Amino acid sequence: GAGVSQSPSNKVTEKGKDVELRCDPISGHTALYWYRQSLGQGLEFLIYFQGNSAPDKSGLPSDRFSAERTGGSVSTLTIQRTQQEDSAVYLCASSLADRSTNEKLFFGSGTQLSVL
Amino acid sequence: DAKTTQPPSMDCAEGRAANLPCNHSTISGNEYVYWYRQIHSQGPQYIIHGLKNNETNEMASLIITEDRKSSTLILPHATLRDTAVYYCIVRVAGGNYGGATNKLIFGTGTLLAVQP
Numbered sequence: 001g002a003g004v005s006q007s008p009s010n011k012v013t014e015k016g017k018d019v020e021l022r023c024d025p026i027s028g029h030t031a032l033y034w035y036r037q038s039l040g041q042g043l044e045f046l047i048y049f050q051g052n053s054a055p056d057k058s059g060l061p062s063d064r065f066s067a068e069r070t071g072g073s074v075s076t077l078t079i080q081r082t083q084q085e086d087s088a089v090y091l092c093a094s095s096l097a098d099r100s101t102n103e104k105l106f107f108g109s110g111t112q113l114s115v116l
Numbered sequence: 117d118a119k120t121t122q123p124p125s126m127d128c129a130e131g132r133a134a135n136l137p138c139n140h141s142t143i144s145g146n147e148y149v150y151w152y153r154q155i156h157s158q159g160p161q162y163i164i165h166g167l168k169n170n171e172t173n174e175m176a177s178l179i180i181t182e183d184r185k186s187s188t189l190i191l192p193h194a195t196l197r198d199t200a201v202y203y204c205i206v207r208v209a210g211g212n213y214g215g216a217t218n219k220l221i222f223g224t225g226t227l228l229a230v231q232p
Binding site for chain 2: 042
């Protein structure tokens with residue numbers, strides 16, 4: 001079956017422009033996560049959705065970053081007035097988030113964002 | 117979530133077992149040990165997880181010490197395609213439904229280089 005799909009795979013933008021990154025989770029997965037990974041660094045948590053609600057936004061680095069999720073499915077991460085330090089790979093993951101002990105996160109291949 | 121400590125890098129000969137250690141001395145009784153790996157230019161991939169018993173699946177084995185303060189991920193017959201960064205993570209499992217603690221906190225992991 002289809003995995004987590006992210007688009008675009010690559011995005012080059014100019015400093016100061018707004019960008020939108022899209023994530024299509026695995027069908028039926030109620031939990032959705034956004035992470036980012038700067039070059040040579042580990043993964044940095046940004047935000048977690050359960051359904052359309054975001055109970056944990058603690059990782060969003062500034063108010064230029066926002067995310068929404070509609071219909072309990074597709075999520076969009078928006079970065080306003082991009083800065084060069086926003087350049088990174090933005091990764092999305094989804095999971096069933098049921099109450100079993102076998103919860104696994106499934107990651108997409110990410111969007112490589114380059115801010116010039 | 118408890119902090120984990122992993123060596124930054126390890127080498128392994130192709131066909132031999134790769135044993136990746138992880139220390140989690142402050143782990144709580146309800147926290148599981150999860151392992152993910154990230155092959156270059158891809159999103160992380162779930163490998164295995166466990167609570168206190170040793171676990172085995174088609175990818176790897178997980179050995180957890182009796183005091184649960186450390187664990188070892190074993191790839192029984194490493195191949196070149198196993199070259200990746202391996203992340204050891206401890207977290208509460210079971211899908212804290214609607215709660216704010218579901219996120220995985222990734223450290224810097226261990227870069228495993230499988231040599232031909």
